[in-house]
Amino acid sequence: MLLIRCPYCEAERPEVEFTYGGQAHIARPQNPSATTDDEWRDFLYIRANPRGIHYERWRHMHGCGRFFNAVRDTVTDKFVMTYKAGLPRPDQAELEAARS
């Protein structure tokens, strides 16, 4: 069972309190009706499947209830860092800092 740091509780909590929420940083278009069929298809269905760093959404469902974002390494299964929903994707320097 993983330990996951909830950026709202500012604490590491057991994985059972969390649920996975899919890939992060996929914003719903402001005006869906204005999207083309292809754009909307991409928004709905096209997801990354990287080997290594993956940006994903989690929810502290059975804790504070908040959705947040996480960077996880799909090779080691380890969380690199977590951050609040709405914050930008961390840059390379932040990832390196979190890893060390």
Place this chain on the structure above:
Amino acid sequence: MQTHHPLAGRALPGAQGRVSIRPVEDCTRFILRIDPQNLGAASSVWGANLPPTIGGLVSGSGRIATCIGPDEWYLIAPLTEQDAIESAFAALYATTIHSLVDVSHREVGIAVDGPDAVLALQASIAFDIAAMLVGSGCRTIIDRVQIILLREGQDSFRVEVWNSFSDHVWNLLAGICREIELGV
């Protein structure tokens, strides 16, 4: 009209005095959702300071307030105070929007007490119970059931669980308490 407490008549006093469980009497419960910037206003209405950070718990005069989310408080009060609390918050709504929802009947309280209360809860809760601050509360999972866990004293905990899960949690804790009493 008669009320039916889901755990009516149950108690496990714990023969060796290591750990006991008992149902908590009915009480008033609310979920308060409010922008934390307006916490002062809510505290005034509540009549005591609402804890500002997740995990915080403030109790007194038969009332308990725990912060269980960034904008979420779990409030417990005596049954007789329900109407007064609802009216006071209803009045607050005109100036400060928030959500106060009565969940008195949603939950069942189970008191877990005794020197082995930590051990009993640790049997099925994954986070470090011993490290939980006295005077704190949080939402978590016991076995596969969501609960709100309050630590009111060193050896004194309160589990708040939805009605339909209370039988499962009671039976689980009862088995664990019997195991602890055996001292193996």
Place this chain on the structure above:
Amino acid sequence: MSTFRIPGKGRVDSTKPVQFLFNGKTYAGFEGDTVASALLASGVHLVGRSFKYHRPRGILSAGSEEPNALLGIDHGPGRVEPNTRATVIEISPGLKTISQNHWPSLERDVGAINDVLYMLFSAGFYYKTFMWPKSFWNKVYEPIIRGTAGLGKSPIVPDPDIYASRFAHCDVLVVGAGPAGLAAALDAGRSGAKVLLVDEQAELGGSLLSETDAGVDGMTGWAWLKASVDELAGMSNVTLLPRTTAIGYYHQNFVGLCQRITDHLASAPEGTPRERMWKVRAKQVVLAQGAIEKPLVFDGNDRPGVMLAGSARSYLNRYGVKVGDSPVVVTSHDSAWLAAFDLARAGVKVAAIIDIRPAVPEHLTTSASALGIEVLLGWTVTGTKGRLRISSLRAKPIDGGVAQAREFACDALLMSGGWNPSLHLFSHTQGKLEWREDAQVFLPAKHIEQSRCAGAGNGNFGLAKVLAEGAEAGVAAATDAGFSGTVSAYTVSDELDMTGVSSRELPTDKNPSTAKAFVDFQNDVTAKDIRLAVREGFKSIEHIKRYTTTGMATDQGKTSNINGLAIAADAVQRQAPAVGLTTFRPPYTPTTFGAFAGYSRGGLFDVTRKTAIDAWAQERGAVFEPVALWRRAWYFPKPGEDMHAAVARECKATRDSLGIFDASTLGKIEIVGPDAAEFLNRMYTNPWSKLQPGRCRYGVLLGEDGFIRDDGVIGRLTTDRFHVTTTTGGAARVLNMMEDYLQTEFPDLKVWLTSTTEQWSVIAINGPNARNLLAPLIEGIDLSEEAFPHMSVATGRICGVPTRLFRMSFTGERGYEVNVPARYGRAIWEKLIAEGQAYGITPYGTETMHVLRAEKGYIIVGQDTDGTLTPDDAGLGWAIGKAKADFVGKRSLARPDMLKADRKQLVGLLTADPKVVLEEGAQIVLDPNQSVPMKMVGHVTSSYWSVSLGRSIALAVIEGGNARMGETVHIPMPDGTLRAEVTGTVFVDPENTRLSA
């Protein structure tokens, strides 16, 4: 009594005799004995038959790595466990053990014919042999093979024991309580860190328990051991867990421990768990699991009496048991010499020490000479004899001719091919291994987790080095966990420096293709099998493993993996590290299902949610069905009624007069805030802004993909407060989806969501007399048609209790849903039942609810929809707010595929024969005469007997169904094809006159 017990030797308590049964015969041992040591004390080596060839097998080892001595143990009815290692089971009074895999008896086993047919059963035997005819595989070969395969007999009655589990958190977890683990735990404990020290054996001490030569700090090894364990036991911050196996090492220092609590006890208090699974989160882990001795590979190395030399030394020193009267030692490592010396000193005539090395340290030959043991250096063993126990072996100089070969009579052969660090837990973490060519071992190299290895498990075999490394690891772990301590120094006396070489298969002058030189004893894999696999093209060690099954038995190749690897590496002509090890997987040793299940058995197997009214239904004999985690009353049979009769009666009573239904399980969400209506506008297909307080509306929730996710009636209590209902199974999902959008897409909205599913008991009252029942009981709500029409909601009181009263219908009759705070649910229900007697009030269950709603064409999300239906597909196009610019899923409804005419659409079906009730899930075709496979155009989603219509009705999804009204479709079934007419979905009261009747 035991003739092989040596008085004065060992740690067993000779004042406490214990009797147990093996194959029906009583044996005696002492407290502290394992089944293996007690049997050996009685001269018993033969304890089982092997897996494939049914060869007689003895006791190979003295620990959990044992591949041969697998017994069934019987602690009474239901407490039967097969394949338990005799080397770890502690004897207890009355324990019954039986040997396995033989018929009619251990001594005379007809299955041993397989051994004679040895040449047939080589690697890949099944794959090559049972190829033809193809049809025979399923019907003939596989059943026979399955019938003869497997070791031991599974228990056939439920396990009567209970099992426990526990999470635990500590600063330092030390796995293994040998000298390294003890030293680590001592120094970590002294630093104040919270320490957990676990060992799979009954007694802490590890290799020290079998060591009688070396001393520590001026004490004997055993005295130091006692002092150390006493000190640890006295530390309140240290927990000692003997009889506890660390079975798996997972991410972030999460380690599974299985603690055996009662198996070794003659009796335990009622309710004592048999085992407890510890789920430990440690800040730091010290792995001190020691090393496992390697067998030597030679023809006949599996006969009873052939065992690991270190194990023979354990039996002597720890249990006071000599494993034979005339043993021979065969080795490539110094450590086996110690077994010979200890046995000789205990009065056993050791016939010879055969070492494949041409030269050994001089102190060994000196000691051997002093003890009168013949030494043969540079010799090899080429075979053994003896039917049920070794009686002799053949040895010869490695470089010598046949003429120099000698035959040694013996009753035991003690072998050692060196020692392998136990890497299992380290490897569970994906830690990197490093190959040491000199020692021919893999060692832990790069740690992935917060862990350290110490002692023999780290490749250090001398006691002085082991203690020093243990102490260092203990302090380092404590330091990293936030404590500070000092590394203790230990003085070790009388320790011999052990060296050795790693051997491949022993050199032989015999034909290697006929040699039965076993590598994996438990799965009966020989060196020949591995070479054959390589010859047949298997190069990857993972493929070789699966083709030969080496290392795939319950011991996971603890004694065989490195030998198998060496032989495979030679055969593929690559270095061992290039071939690599197979994957180590948890659990380290076989673990009972009970321990994994823990408390989750019987009533606690899964959560069963019950409503406040459930007990009333149970008292009235209701039959229940599971719906999500809930159990719900399915129907209420009267004496003599079957389900069909009960449902028909319940339906009729509700349509004719009055039915009452527990709808408490419906999900409920309270939505509060100035933007509540706007939030619902964005989430649901329907428009909400103009819904007046006091009114309610049926809402449809889509996923962003445009498919129906949920539905339910939503009431507006005040301008800023809505009461949303969801399906029973969708409650948590819908709230999660709403929170998702609110938190991440619409954070600008001022609105909050709270689950109130369990705040309310919900009692649905349906039928022409519904208002007549409620009107006298309700205060504060005008129930007149004008004031409280269909689709209304109001708050008031019922029988003095607060209520949120909905006027709505899922039956097509006049309907109300009485919400009362849950503690009042049962009392109000009983009051309504009592007051309703005047109208013949009839409680009904979910089946009747389903029939009544199907008669009206009301869908059940998840039954009539399957995640691929849009509102239009389901006939709910009217529920879409056409004027709304956006809502979740709206854009998807305009995707090209969503607009196709041949989408599957929900329709009604009326069978040509009105008596036939279609099967739900039955497939529908247009042309029954087409050839198989037919083109399936849809399936039946709901199908019932309608008592109102006196005929069957069904709902179905059919391609282009809306354009097929009046057409005949066909439903092929096993006993004939049925015909049905496509109709609309509303079968009863299409004008909805009854809603206000």
